[in-house]
Each structure stands twice: as C-alpha cells, then as structure tokens.
Amino acid sequence: MHRLNWDDLQYVLAVADAQSVAGAARELGVNHATVLRRIAAFEESVGTQVFDRTPRGYALRPDRLRLIAAAREVGQAVTSVCNLADGLDAPLGGHARVTSTDTLCQTVLPEILSELCGKRTELQLSLISTNSHLNLSRLEAELTVRPAKVLPEGLVGETPVSMHFAAYALPGCANLGWLGFDGAMRRSTAWAWLEPQLDKGRVVASGDSFLVLRELVARGVGKALLPVFVGRKDPRLERIDIDLPGNLATPIWVACHEDLADVPRLIRIRKLLCDALEARSRDFVA
Structure with a gap:
C-alpha cells in the first residue's frame, strides 16, 4: 500500500x-x-x-x-x-466570524460590534445572520452567539445573559388569536409552553423568526410571545399581562468549537462579547 x-x-x-x-x-x-x-x-x-x-x-x-x-x-x-x-499562531487582534440568529443580528449585536470595533481597531468582526447552526468545526464561523438551553455537542462557552419572554399585541387587541412558532423555533421553551395552552386550530398565523412575529403583531394579525428586547422597544406594541412560567428564560451563549477553546484571540473576543451582553442585561429581563 x-x-x-x-x-x-x-x-x-x-x-x-x-x-x-x-x-x-x-x-x-x-x-x-x-x-x-x-x-x-x-x-x-x-x-x-x-x-x-x-x-x-x-x-x-x-x-x-x-x-x-x-x-x-x-x-x-x-x-x-x-x-x-x-x-x-494568530495575533490577539485580527478577523473573526461571529454567527447568531437574525433577531440578535438585527437588534443587539450591531451596536455591540460597532462599539468593539470602534474601541479596538485591531479587531475585524464579521456578523453572519442565520437561524441554522453553522458547522464551527469547519470554521464556517469561529464564534456563535445563540439562545439555547444547552450547547450542541462539541461547543464550549459562557452565558452572560438570559432571554426572557412576554406577550405582546397591538393596543386594544389582546383578544386576538395567538401567533405560532415555525421552523427551528418550534424547539424553543417558549413554544413548548405555549402550544399546549392553545385549542386545536387557534394559531392564526406563524413565523420562523421573532422579527417576523413582531411585524405580524404590529399589523394586527394576532398576539405573540416575544423576547422582551424585541417587544419592549417597539412603540407599536403593547405588553399583555399574562402569567408566564419563569423557566421560559433561555440562556444566550457565547461559544466556540471545543478545539478552539484555548486560542487566546478567541478567548479575548468571547470575553468582550460576554461583557457587552452583560452590560445590557436589563434589556433581556422581563
């Protein structure tokens, strides 16, 4: 041979x-x-x-x-x-690819990355928006910022904040039907709680993104469970007073592949991201 x-x-x-x-x-x-x-x-x-x-x-x-x-x-x-x-071998600065959900990529993370790149000009960060899990072992991305009860096998990271939920509707429209979760969001703890509460056929529409659900709520299609950092800052929406269990809160992980856990450059960037998220912890709490 x-x-x-x-x-x-x-x-x-x-x-x-x-x-x-x-x-x-x-x-x-x-x-x-x-x-x-x-x-x-x-x-x-x-x-x-x-x-x-x-x-x-x-x-x-x-x-x-x-x-x-x-x-x-x-x-x-x-x-x-x-x-x-x-x-x-990589320097402490340089380029890193960060992946996250479309919701975090269009709300919280642009501000955070802008601050980090502005204060530390040696950093160059790419933000990859996807609700699918990229393969970090193949370096489709080096870091992920993602809500999850537990990390997928092979990833290691920290949870600086947790994502809390509340119910939202247009003012005066709290009696509308519920909006459902679709796609990967059907695996979330929020949907695991909400789905059994609904009578069969009570879902009036659904979406695979919290941003999509927010827009459906804003157009009077129905009411929805949303992360508070999505619903609270939208002046079109009104929070509905309903009892929600405390275990709906979902940790937001800042993680990388276990093979890269000890790389100094990524350790530094992970800490910067964690510190920035923790500084905004009030935005995530109901």
Whole structure:
C-alpha cells in the first residue's frame, strides 16, 4: 500500500456525502477533473475501489462503510490540528466570524460590534445572520452567539445573559388569536409552553423568526410571545399581562468549537462579547 495523502480524504468524504462528482466539486469549489483525480489517487493508495460508478453517480459500496467512517474520524482529527495550529499562531487582534440568529443580528449585536470595533481597531468582526447552526468545526464561523438551553455537542462557552419572554399585541387587541412558532423555533421553551395552552386550530398565523412575529403583531394579525428586547422597544406594541412560567428564560451563549477553546484571540473576543451582553442585561429581563 502506498502512503496516504490526507488531502485526498476531503474529496472522498465530499463524494460520499454528495453521491456525485459534480456535487462534490461544487461543495469544494474545484472542477470535475480534480475530484476524479483525487478519488483515483485515494483508491490507489488504499488498494481498493471505494465507489461504484453508476449512471446516477458515485455510489458508496456497502462493504466500504467502515472505511468511510474511519476516514471521517481522520478528517476530523486533521481539521482539529489545523484549527489549533492556525488559532495559536494568530495575533490577539485580527478577523473573526461571529454567527447568531437574525433577531440578535438585527437588534443587539450591531451596536455591540460597532462599539468593539470602534474601541479596538485591531479587531475585524464579521456578523453572519442565520437561524441554522453553522458547522464551527469547519470554521464556517469561529464564534456563535445563540439562545439555547444547552450547547450542541462539541461547543464550549459562557452565558452572560438570559432571554426572557412576554406577550405582546397591538393596543386594544389582546383578544386576538395567538401567533405560532415555525421552523427551528418550534424547539424553543417558549413554544413548548405555549402550544399546549392553545385549542386545536387557534394559531392564526406563524413565523420562523421573532422579527417576523413582531411585524405580524404590529399589523394586527394576532398576539405573540416575544423576547422582551424585541417587544419592549417597539412603540407599536403593547405588553399583555399574562402569567408566564419563569423557566421560559433561555440562556444566550457565547461559544466556540471545543478545539478552539484555548486560542487566546478567541478567548479575548468571547470575553468582550460576554461583557457587552452583560452590560445590557436589563434589556433581556422581563
């Protein structure tokens, strides 16, 4: 057996995931011929054919599943080594990609990042707005600011504040029906409490973003549970006095991948973000 070229692993795993050379090429940003060459080199190195070539694309052979599983472990280990090496050599300033929900990205975080970049010109921060969890192990982002009861496996971080909820409606419209949660928000503690309170069919409309729900409330479609930092600052809305359980409060995490937890640059930025959020703690409390 020839010596393995570990760079070939990403091509093998990309084809296994995409089940086609074209899909792997798009994912990796290379041309079709490069993927074919890398797959051929890997198969020659391991001395066996990994994929069946079919009219529908490259199909992973069933008896090669353990080989691919081992390749994934090696790929993750190589990524961890590269992430650690890059992070330890990086200066305390520099560029960092921060991901968060659309709600936080359009309310609290722009002000925080503006302050940080203004006071510390050595920092360059990118703010990535998405309600999906980016893969921090692949450095789609280095830091995340995200509400969650617990962090996903592989992430470490701190919770400087918790996000509290209240009910809001247009003035005089407290008797309207409730707005529901959709998408990833259906996993939230707020929806876990509200959904059982509703009679079947009582949801008048729904959204997958607190900003969308706020606009629906402002247009008289219904009433909604909103984070207080979203509802309180909107002069169009009126808070409804209803009893809410205290356990609806959701921690807001400032976190990174565990492989990068000891990188000095990210430790510093995490602390700056935590301090800035904690300084605004009154905005998050009901």
